[in-house]
Amino acid sequence: MISVAEALDKLFALARPLETETVPLAQGHGRVLAAPLAARLTQPPFSASAMDGYAICEEDACPEIQLRVIGEAAAGHRFEGTVARGNAVRIFTGAPIPAGASRVIIQEDVVRDGDMITLGDTLDKGPHIRPAGADFAEGTPFHAPKRLTPADIALLAAMNLAELPVIRRPRVAIMSTGDELVMPGETPGPDQIIVSNSFGLAALLSDLGAEPRLLPIARDNHDSLRTAFSLIEDADLVLTIGGASVGDHDLVGNVAADLGMERSFYKIAMRPGKPLMAGRLATGAMMIGLPGNPVSAMVCGHVFVTPVIRALQGLPPAPATEATAALAAPVAANGPREHYMRARIENGQITAFNRQDSALLSVLAAANGLLIRPPNDPAREAGETVRYISL
Numbered sequence: 028m029i030s031v032a033e034a035l036d037k038l039f040a041l042a043r044p045l046e047t048e049t050v051p052l053a054q055g056h057g058r059v060l061a062a063p064l065a066a067r068l069t070q071p072p073f074s075a076s077a078m079d080g081y082a083i084c085e086e087d088a089c090p091e092i093q094l095r096v097i098g099e100a101a102a103g104h105r106f107e108g109t110v111a112r113g114n115a116v117r118i119f120t121g122a123p124i125p126a127g128a129s130r131v132i133i134q135e136d137v138v139r140d141g142d143m144i145t146l147g148d149t150l151d152k153g154p155h156i157r158p159a160g161a162d163f164a165e166g167t168p169f170h171a172p173k174r175l176t177p178a179d180i181a182l183l184a185a186m187n188l189a190e191l192p193v194i195r196r197p198r199v200a201i202m203s204t205g206d207e208l209v210m211p212g213e214t215p216g217p218d219q220i221i222v223s224n225s226f227g228l229a230a231l232l233s234d235l236g237a238e239p240r241l242l243p244i245a246r247d248n249h250d251s252l253r254t255a256f257s258l259i260e261d262a263d264l265v266l267t268i269g270g271a272s273v274g275d276h277d278l279v280g281n282v283a284a285d286l287g288m289e290r291s292f293y294k295i296a297m298r299p300g301k302p303l304m305a306g307r308l309a310t311g312a313m314m315i316g317l318p319g320n321p322v323s324a325m326v327c328g329h330v331f332v333t334p335v336i337r338a339l340q341g342l343p344p345a346p347a348t349e350a351t352a353a354l355a356a357p358v359a360a361n362g363p364r365e366h367y368m369r370a371r372i373e374n375g376q377i378t379a380f381n382r383q384d385s386a387l388l389s390v391l392a393a394a395n396g397l398l399i400r401p402p403n404d405p406a407r408e409a410g411e412t413v414r415y416i417s418l
């Protein structure tokens with residue numbers, strides 16, 4: 028058995044970044060930018076008013092002074108003249124600051140009477156002017172690789188970048204295996220259960236910007252598994268679920284090997300998730316064989332599949348993001364396998380659930396983190412700092 032870190036290294040060795048495609052800006056959210064970009068213009072392109080008020084010369088910003096209004100500037104409509112001492116231009120947020128003006132007096136500090144304004148008896152500091160280029164200048168770089176957030180999309184739009192080079196979505200085929208499984212919505216027979224974790228994994232993959240596809244459920248025999256493998260088409264990654272322990276009905280590894288899978292590793296010193304398997308199929312696709320227990324499959328999804336998808340998207344190889352919290356209650360000593368305990372983090376304190384059976388999806392759904400116990404970690408007291416992965 029290898030460690031979680033060793034398994035991740037072997038997975039990263041298999042995960043080659045995918046090709047680049049160009050998408051419209053509006054489709055860029057959640058995608059990974061593949062190449063650095065540069066702003067195509069300066070923002071703001073001109074000095075602009077930050078408030079509604081009056082543009083004047085800084086020297087005239089004296090309490091109770093009277094000034095003559097000589098025109099108006101609104102967003103999209105500049106005032107073409109020049110502001111001299113004694114003048115003011117009515118101005119609105121986003122309008123270019125007129126030549127000669129160096130200060131905006133907010134309208135709340137002004138009393139207007141016809142063409143004349145009188146400034147109030149106390150004035151704020153101002154100047155309420157956004158200098159040209161305050162946000163970014165033409166040529167300002169936008170770095171890659173980066174998964175694009177809503178704020179990134181707004182910034183790239185402002186930079187006038189209407190099309191984006193992104194890594195294409197990883198295509199992931201998901202294969203559940205088992206004679207006992209039926210689809211949600213069907214009526215299970217007396218010995219049957221509903222297939223669940225393939226749907227959870229598909230949801231996880233969609234969140235990561237991948238394209239999941241559910242294959243028909245493969246039954247626990249060679250023919251059915253072969254048929255399911257024949258349907259992976261151009262998948263970049265094949266996730267099998269179940270059939271990977273050493274029981275008589277656990278045929279996934281055998282059938283994959285018959286079909287030319289080059290095995291990278293099998294079995295990890297981890298709880299839950301020991302019977303994890305990985306390799307490369309004859310089609311060139313990566314394969315990760317996940318354990319069947321619903322929670323094991325989902326935990327392996329967070330610990331292994333998520334970092335693999337990120338690597339396929341050209342992001343630097345890295346384990347799932349970790350954070351730390353103080354234990355709210357003591358935990359017992361851990362055994363020789365790294366343990367990912369379902370836990371709740373509240374107000375910076377973490378509590379592991381009492382029930383850690385890897386079949387309990389209700390516990391996983393109630394958890395918002397996985398408490399990481401290193402192999403052979405001794406018992407820990409309340410208050411000690413531990414690592415966790417957010418769910």
Ligand code: AMP
Nearest residue numbers: 203222223224225268269270271319320
């Ligand atoms: P296996 O690894 O095939 O022995 O499966 C371990 C346990 O997980 C068994 O109780 C299976 O019924 C269950 N299981 C396997 N695959 C799935 C699945 N896709 N959805 C829900 N439960 C599953």
Ligand code: MG
Nearest residue numbers: 204205269270
């Ligand atoms: Mg099975």
